[in-house]
Amino acid sequence: MALRLVTIFGGSGFIGRQIVQDLASMGVRVRVAVRDPQKAAFLKPLGDLGQIAPMKVNVADEQAVARAVEGADAVVNLIGILYESGRRTFQALHVDAPERIARLSKAAGVQRFVHMSALGADPQADAAYARAKAEGEAAVRRHIPEASILRPSVVFGSHDSFFNMFGAMTRLVPALPYYVKDAFRLVRDETTGRPAIDLGGSGGPRFQPVYVGDVSEATIKCLTSDAFAGQTFELGGPRAYTMREIMELVVEQTERRTWVVPVPFWVARIQAKVMGLLPKPLITPDQVKLLERDNVVTGTLPGFEALGIEPTAAEAILPTYMNRFRPHHRNVILRAPQ
Structure with missing residues (x-):
């Protein structure tokens, strides 16, 4: 069309x-x-x-x-x-x-x-x-x-409010949190057989970040082709990450010495009740409920493959804009030798 x-x-x-x-x-x-x-x-x-x-x-x-x-x-x-x-x-x-x-x-x-x-x-x-x-x-x-309905996972790109938010946090706080249900529990060490405390858990909820350019391409394909009418598409990137892996990726891209620490969901609920009162809350009780479920494609609905689109990896795009959060970015003064 x-x-x-x-x-x-x-x-x-x-x-x-x-x-x-x-x-x-x-x-x-x-x-x-x-x-x-x-x-x-x-x-x-x-x-x-x-x-x-x-x-x-x-x-x-x-x-x-x-x-x-x-x-x-x-x-x-x-x-x-x-x-x-x-x-x-x-x-x-x-x-x-x-x-x-x-x-x-x-x-x-x-x-x-x-x-x-x-x-x-x-x-x-x-x-x-x-x-x-x-x-x-x-x-x-x-x-x-x-109508064509698109269901993207977390969308990233140079103007996103996801990776940019966590990148900005690395400038202000010593640690980035990831929310987890199964950390801080007593387990048995597989090597020694002795009791041990699992501090990190499984890494928290999973996300499948999707590039904004791919979401735009999917939208335009649905606008211009009869083949996609009446369908619902799940849009996820080529890789699923745990919340811990997302934070580790942010630290890697910003080249900062920020810790990545587990936070139990019960703590997240308390934080959300307090922050939810702010005009622009970082997290709300409803968002905590969202985080308790993985945000990845189910495989029961068509996705990028059905649209003929190869999704872009986050690692290919993040360096193009996350460098703004690196130490001394654009503040290095080069002087000609005297």
């Missing part, structure tokens, strides 16, 4: 800017539906003059959403939050907004619809985030059965 105009909800975010840039490079006009068009103005230079147009849209406003999808060949919904704040609830943004966008897109005759969900979306999950993501998928399917 030849794309002329694509509307992207939430297009000023981390994943959105990549998709906007990739669509613009194809000559597609992009309408970016956002709360604040001024803050999305940085997207305009990614395309030709007038090619990328930020548009003020309140996703709770039926008329505003209808205007945003009017005349579009395709719609991409990227709206999502990691924690609730005021009116920005999981119900409002992960369930009601997708339902409204899908319903009005269908009424407007939109031919392609891609909905960005999350790996672990499950109506029976303990975490409200995962339950709401599953409800949002179902809401989209009710109105547009032929």
